[in-house]
Amino acid sequence: MTDFKELVELAKKISMTSSRNEKIDLVSAFLKNLPEDEVRYAVLFLLGKTLPPGDERRLDVNWRALLSVLKRMTGADGERLYDVLVQAVDIGDGFKKALEKFGSKRQSFLFEQKLTIKEVGSYYDKIASSRGAKSRKLKEELLFSLFSLADTDEAEFLARNLTGEMRIGLHEGLMEDAIAKAFQIPARLVRRAVMLSGDISVVALKAKKGGVKALDNIRIEVFRPLKPMLATDADSIEEVLKELKRASFEYKLDGIRLQMHAKNGKVRAFTRRLSDVTESLPDVVDQFSEIFGNKEVVADGEAIAVSPEGKPLPFQFVSRRLRRKSDIARSVKEIPLRLFLFDILHIDGRMLIDEPYSKRRKLLEDLVDNEWLVPARVCESEEEVKSFLQDALDKGHEGLIAKKLDSAYTPGVRGKNWFKIKPVLATLDLVIVAAERGYGRRHKWLSDYYLAARDEETGTFFVVGKTFKGLTDQEFEMMTQRLKELAYYDDGHLVKVRPSIVVEVAFNEIQKSPKYESGLALRFARIVSIREDKTPEEAETLQNLRKLYEKQFLHKGKIGK
Ligand code: AMP
Helix, strand or coil: CCEHHHHHHHHHHHHHHHCCCHHHHHHHHHHHCCCCHHHHHHHHHCCCCCCCCCCCCCCCCCHHHHHHHHHHHHHHCHHHHHHCCCCCCCHHHHHHHHHHHHHCCHHHHHHCCEEEEHHHHHHHHHHHHHCCCCHHHHHHHHHHHHCCCCCCHHHHHHHHHHHHCCCCCCCCCHHHHHHHHHHHHHHHHHHHHHHHHCHHHHHHHHHHHHHHHHHHHHCCCCCCCCCCCEEEEEHHHHHHHHHHHCCCEEEEECCCEEEEEEEEEEEEECCCCCCEEEEHHHHHHHHHHHHHHHCCEEEEEEEECCCCCCCEECCHHHHHHHCCCCCHHHHHHHEEEEEEEEEEECCCEECCCCCCCCHHHHHHHHHHHHHECCCCCCCCCCCHHHHHHHHHHHHCCEEEEEECCCCCCCCCCCEEEEECCCCCCCCCCEEEEEECCCCHHCCCCCEEEEEEEEECCCCCEEEHHHHHHHHCCHHHHHHHHHHHHHHEEECCCEEEEECCCCCECCEEEEECCCCCCCCEECCCCCEEEECCCCHHHHCCCCHHHHHHHHHCCCCCCCCCC
């Protein structure tokens, strides 16, 4: 068994070097010497994860839970603790600083007991498994006993790991190289094994146990999801045609990406984050069974919400469907989903991902009725693409995805084989009315902004969205200064400011939302520019935003009000 401390020290060394090779050397030497039953844990923890990707459970450990553990450990009251925490870079640093300053009340006999990597893994497992009415209390007890076994450095690591803020500069690509080096396997083979299995920790363990041969044997397995292939944003149709020449253009549907698996009449559906959502989607499951019957198949597609007339509904309906955990039958009735397929990765024991797109598409067309397929057209001129894009928009879809005809399906890769083409949406000029202090690298700035529109009638500003995206470091710096000068309320986290600064904001969609008093919320808001030339009185009005919201439905279907 390996002391957890060794992993913590390794992480520290990794974060201290910027050299790729050094990081790879450090990790590979560590993995080589690790007992088999600790390999998966070490790989996951170093990558900032607590559970393997296929695990449906969540630890659900938030700041508040950690804070109450910290209070109990140090015996410090909230205020004194808070003074230390505001100066910390992140929660891990906060733990370390607080424990150093106030000491730990852990019982002295525990100092003798060393925490091992395996123990941390089993604590995480227990935390993730605690369910039911008392689960919060139980989780806190488990956390308290875990942290009681940890010294300050270990506590720092655990707090970061638990809140997903590891940031030691080790991403999956480097981990793949480290596995390759540790077990003398070509990096190409490791990457492919990760693609096919979707779980780098399993690949590391297989590599350790069985080397090249073990990785060579990894295939697509039905009911084990792969990461989906992704598309790159394109600036223009021209750019896409320049890159791909002649390509297939498919409608881009705005719903939920689903990887559908079926075998022996059983069907499962996975999201792009590899979560199993089968139980929430009985209608989609039925559709897939209808399409493929008893075949063994893995296919890729998008499910969208449809109105009673069969028109696509905005994304927010799909997400409402997915959030609903009880009375699924009712929500299926209220918001029916419809599956559209665009790729096939595996059929009756045959793996298809290395076949070219055109061949996969042809196979799909041979197997499946047109009504279940995302419409596609091969185009080579700008006119053809424009007219197909217009078709897609007229039918209420989001845009197009261009696909290179001879490209393989590369799981998890966002490359130059698929491009997204979306019409440019108008931007909105909105006013910053509040800001929050950022986390991690952004802790020194007010970097999370509340964006507001003006009510024409009263002149009051109403929040319609929030973003931390779009500014450069320099702009954050400057914005922080200016907002501090405009502040009239500050609780250490949230700062409210007089409406004064206008920013131009891009977004993907306007949604109805109870989150803000305005009743509206922008989806994927990001700041495009700071409008020094505009006063808050010239900012977008709430009334106009409501009109824009309605306009979105021109081509889309509508249900409810
Ligand atoms: P984005 O979410 O903006 O990164 O766009 C990529 C997403 O578009 C994918 O993850 C799919 O969910 C979705 N999508 C819609 N239609 C298609 C299509 N025909 N091919 C691939 N992805 C599609």
